[in-house]
Amino acid sequence: MLAKRGWINITVLEQRATADYYEPDKSFNYQIDGRGQKFTDFLGLTDKLSEISVPSTEFLLTQIKPDGSSKTSKLPTVNPNRKTAYWLPRRAFVLLLYQEIEQNWQDRITVLFNAKCVQINKKVINNSKQENLEVFVHTENGSVVTFKPYLLVGCDGLHSIVRNTLKEWDKPTSDKFEMKLFPSHSSCLRYKVLTLPPNFPLVSSGNEHAVSTVAYAxxxxxxGRKRSVSLGILPLKNPDEPRSANIIKYPDHQIWELKNSEELYNFLENAFPQLPIRQIVSPEEAERFAKSEGGYFPIPQYCSGLHFLLIPEQACLEIPQSSSAGIVLLGDAIHCFPPDIGQGVNSALEDVYILNEALSQSNDELSRSLPLYESLRLPDTKALVYLAQTAYPWQYNQNSLGRLVWYVNFFLRLLLSRLLPFIFNPPAFFLIQNHQLSYQQIWVMVQRTTKTLYILGTILLFGLLALVLKASQNYVLFM
Incomplete structure (x- = not known):
């Protein structure tokens, strides 16, 4: 985005070894929806994205039962009228972006792999009040390189060293770079990813094999809560690429206690009698899975500080404010949550799109564009985290009662929105799929429907009580 705006001398610090580096426990599938496509449209990448992805408007899921029987159904939680979304592996999407750099922006963008930011300083220049940035980076050959950037973009995840540095700098005056946490029914879940071969057999007989473009459960x-398990497998375009099976359960589940490949094989063979487990899970993969720590879904959280401006050269000399160096935060560094609503990557791409709008409206002057970006994006950042709390936290079968209550609420809102659309809005998970609505607009609509339901529920409750009292009075008079 910056290169397309005419910026030069852009350096990307990437901790991984390559753009398509494969990490088994991070081999997620992305679904780039209309919101994320604002970014790919801006860069002219949506056609390339569609070529390496599985397109999806509806979501069909094939369930394979323990007896080997299968059933394909359409998930009712997906809005069939949404803009076509695209499924692809995380590393395929990252590689697509890197190839764009290699083909079109090598003269402006340098990517340093195996590079890690270890320290960020603000340095006073020549005993004046002016501050400059210094960024210290460990590089691939073990040396430390210092950068003095005009703009530092912190999109380095939940444990962002950029945001943590800003938190320390700002600590005496505010807590705006401190993450604010909000509870969720999915944030305590643990996950691991089991890698399966392409076209693996779905039944022990070997008569039916997985199709790459099909999603499976x-x-x-x-x-039992500590023993039941399912494998969730999302679609991908390349039929020769390994499949990733997600296992998501509470931290006290039995599967996390397995210590080696043989224990894992025994558990999986008992859990999935329909699958030829030892044929589709290699000994190396079984051992890796057993030894892996996996990960935990994060608590929904956000910070209210999205930028930081350094003191420019002597203000009294009337130096233009555009000489200010600045820091801006994007993605998981400012909003992080479980993958319930499929907005992790899409909200991050939209962050970039909004930053581009702020730069356009302020002629690329950081002293104007970064505060504008924060004012434009912060309301959506808050609303996004609120939505992540409530929109679809029970989809992992972690609690039957919670899932049932959520579905009753979902279908009640969906039915009422179709019967009385001028009073009720669709459920949050439906609204999120409309990329033309901002997260803030969606949250306002959800809250309005919630208040209406509370009011109607209260009226019905008092009406019911009145009928009960009237009936009891008639009964007494009759007696």
Missing amino acids: IRGALR
Whole structure:
């Protein structure tokens, strides 16, 4: 985005070894929806994205039961009228972006792999009040390189060293760079990813094999909160690429206690009698999975500080404010949550799109564009985290009662929105799929419907009580 705006001398610090570096426990599938496509449209990448992805308007899921039978159904939570979204592996999307740099922006963008930012300083220049940035980076050959950037972009995740540095700098005056946490019914879940071969057999007989473009939910035979398990497998375009099976359960589940490949094989064979487990899970993968720590879904959280401006050269000399160096935060560094609503990557791409709008409206002057970016994006950042709390936290089968209550609420709102659209809005998960609505607009609509339901519920409750009292009075008079 910056290069397309005419910026030069852009350096990207990437901790991984390559753009398509494969990390088994981070081999997520992305669904780039209309919101994320604002960014790919801006760069002219949407056509290339569609070529390496599985397009989806509706979402069809094939369930494989323990007896080997299968059933394909359409998930009712997906809005069939949304803009076409695209499924692809995380590393395929990152590689697409890197190839764009290699083909079109090498003269403006340098990517340093195996590079890690270790320290950020603001340095006073020549005993004046002017401050400049210094960024210290460990590089691939073990040396430390110093950068003095005009703009530092912190999109380095939940544990962002950029945001943590700003938190220390700003600590005496505010807590705006401190993450604010909000509870969620999915934030305590633990996950691991099991890598399966392409076109693996879906049943022990070997008569039916997985199709790369199909999503699967392979149901287990074990019962009980600490033993039941399913394999969730999302679609991908390349039929020769390994499949990633997500296992998501509470931290006290039995599967996390397995210590080696043989223990894992025994558990999986009991859990999935329909699958030829030892045929589709290699000994190396079984051992890696057993030894892996996996990960935990984060608590929904955001920070209210999205930028920081350094003191420019002597203000009394009337130096233009555009000489200010600045820092801006994007993505998980400012909003992080479980993957319930599919907005992690899409909200991050939209952050970039909004930053581009702020730069356009302020002629690229950081002293104007970064505060504008924060004012434009912060309301959506807050609303996004509120939505992540409530929109779809029970989809992992972690609690049958919670899932049932959520579905009743979902279908009640969906039905009322179709019967009385001028009073009720669709449920949040439906609204999120409309990329033309901002997160803030969606949250306002959801809250309005919630208040209406509370008012109607209260009226119905008092009406019911009145009928009960009247009936009891008639009964007494009759007696």
